[in-house]
Amino acid sequence: MSIQSRAGLSGDLSPQQRVRAMCGVYAVLFLLGxxxxxxxxxxxxxxxxxxxxERFPLVGTLQMLASACTTLIAARLGDMYGRKYLLQLSIALLALAGLGCGLAxxxxxxxxxxxxNxxxxxxxxxxxxxxxxDVFPDPAQRARWQSLSGVMFALASSMGPLLGAMLSDAFGWRSALFVVPVAAVLVLAILCFIPANRPLHRQEQRFDFVGAGLLCVFIVSSLQALQIRPHVPMAMLFCAGWLxxxxxxxxxxxxxxxxxAQPILALDILRSKGVRHVSASTLLSGAVLFILFFYSPILLHTVSKLSLVQAGxxxxxxxxxxxxxxVLNGLLFHRQRRPQRLMAAGALFLFMGCVLLLALGPDSSRLHIFVGFGLSGLGLGIINQNQVLFMQMVAPMAHIGAATGLLSTARTYGGAMGSALLGLVLGLSGIDQALVAGLWLALLAALLLIPLSLRLQLS
Structure with missing residues (x-):
């Protein structure tokens, strides 16, 4: 679905094609949520x-590790050959992974x-x-359309915990894992109708296999270095080896x-201080997003003594x-001379939400829980959309896919680092201490995001 070419094919798309392209994006984000x-x-x-x-943290760590290794590779392939068929392949793989999990x-x-997965x-x-x-070169217009992306993701996300818990209680946990494969079939049908413009290039495109391999080795080894188990002989030696x-x-x-000539990382975009700052902020928010999404059900079950349905x-x-x-960010973005302040405000909301979640206990009221999660979600919604917009503003048009892939990789890698750190605490102490450590990590990351947001340079 790459709408990019020598001159940028976004101007060649009709309004109907743009709507169809965004409907495909919304369907994919609904499935992802x-x-x-x-x-x-x-x-x-x-x-x-x-x-x-006891191996539960590996469920998240391995998923994030595989995702981080894949993202930049897929982004580069999308820039080279177009994005539609990569999207369709990803949906098919997601359905296969869901079936495999349900049958494990x-x-x-x-x-x-x-x-x-x-x-x-x-x-x-x-x-x-x-x-x-690709579809909307104007950032303000893009912000309005991307605000609907958050709505679709959240609509699915609000359905997910309840649907999963209800199916699990009624038919067992395996039935809940079959929901995504069924939904994936419908998303694949929608993707058949989106435009499939293949990008044009001035020179022959070559894929950087060596760079992709080194990138995967770096990601895997950096996370393996955190998988320390004190009871394993020579654990520190293995850690040093991975480092x-x-x-x-x-x-x-x-x-x-x-x-x-055509690197997997497109280092030209890394020369920009704005790109580096956005990437750093995404590492932090990725860790917070993963901790809150992946560990909140366990947190509510163990600390607040809620059932799975109540946790949902x-x-x-x-x-x-x-x-x-x-949506709020999309409405306010074009009115701001310094949109960095919007992202800083989102980081402040996230920080306040994490403070409330850290104070959770067995006697915490529902209002306490709701406000803590609500502020966290509000902050993350503002932060995540601004990161995408900022990255696409500071990156060269020829490297939009690589820049967006770098952003997704940073978010995923941040989530994997957060999962690996929680796994380390879990191995050293226990699940309760790991949950507390995760909330402290989220709190610190949210606090660091505030000054980092204000320092972003978009010109």
Whole structure:
């Protein structure tokens, strides 16, 4: 679905084609929201039944790791060959992964399917989020259309926990995991009607296989270095080994990118201070987003003593806050001389929400829970949309897909780092301490986002 060419094909699209393209994006984001929230509420139960609760953090870490490895690769392929067929392939893989999770008979099988799920999500993120920049070159117009993206994601997200919990209570956890494959069939049908313009290039396109390999080694080794288990002999030695591999891969990747004509990372965009600042902010918000989405059901179950259904209801304010923040940002964006202030305001809302969630206890009122999640969702809705808009404003048009892929990779990698750190705390202490550590990490990240947002340079 790449609408980019030598001169940028966005101007060649009719209004009907633009609407069809965005309908495809909305359908994909609806499916993504459904998958994220159903998985977050059901997978703890699945891990318990498969006798692997102590390995539960790996469910998130492996998924995020696979997604982070895939995103930039898929983004580069989208810039080269177009995004429509990559989107369709990602939906098919997501359906296959969902079926595999629902049929898993062991924790190892569940983890393997979550890796495939991460590959699919990485492809979806790299392609779906780049489409609005292809279709609408004007940032203000793009902001209005992207605000509806948040609505679709939140609509599915609000349905996910409740639907998953209700199906799990009635028919078992496996039935809940079959929802996404069924919905994926409908999304694939919608994607058949979107435009499939293949981008034109002045020179022959070559894929950077060496750079892609080094990137994957760097991501895997950096996260493996955090998988410390004190009871395992020579654990620190293994950690040091992974750190050496990580450092070597990072140096090799950086040098290789300067030597190759068409690098996987497109280092030209990294020369911009604005791109670096947006990427750093996305790492932080990605960690917070993953912690709140993935661990909130366990947090509410263990700390506030809520059932899965009650936990799903309690998370609705966060899921509603996401589109509210996105729509509010779309309405205010074009009126701001310094839109960075909007993102700083979102970070402040997120910080206040995390403070309230950190204060949760067995006697916390429903209002306390709802306000905490609502403020967090409102802040994340504002932050996430601005990050996409800012990245597409500061990046060259020829590298829009790569820049959006870098943003998605940073968000996913931040989530993987947050999951890995929680897994480390879980191995050292226990689930209660890991949840508290996760909330403190979210609180610190939200606090750092405030000054970082104000320092962003968009010109």
């Amino acid at each position: 459904l998958e994220t929230t159903i998985g977050g509420s059901i997978l703890p139960l699945a891990s318990t039944e498969l006798h692997g609760l 008979q062991s924790m190892d099988q569940l983890l393997a399917m979550r890796v495939l 991460g590959v699919a999500i990485g492809m979806m993120a790299a392609t779906a989020f780049a489409v609005p920049a 050496l591999v990580c450092g070597g891969a990072m140096v090799g990747l950086w040098r290789h990118q300067f030597r190759v 209801v309690a998370m609705i304010p966060m899921l509603v806050g996401l589109p509210v923040g996105s």
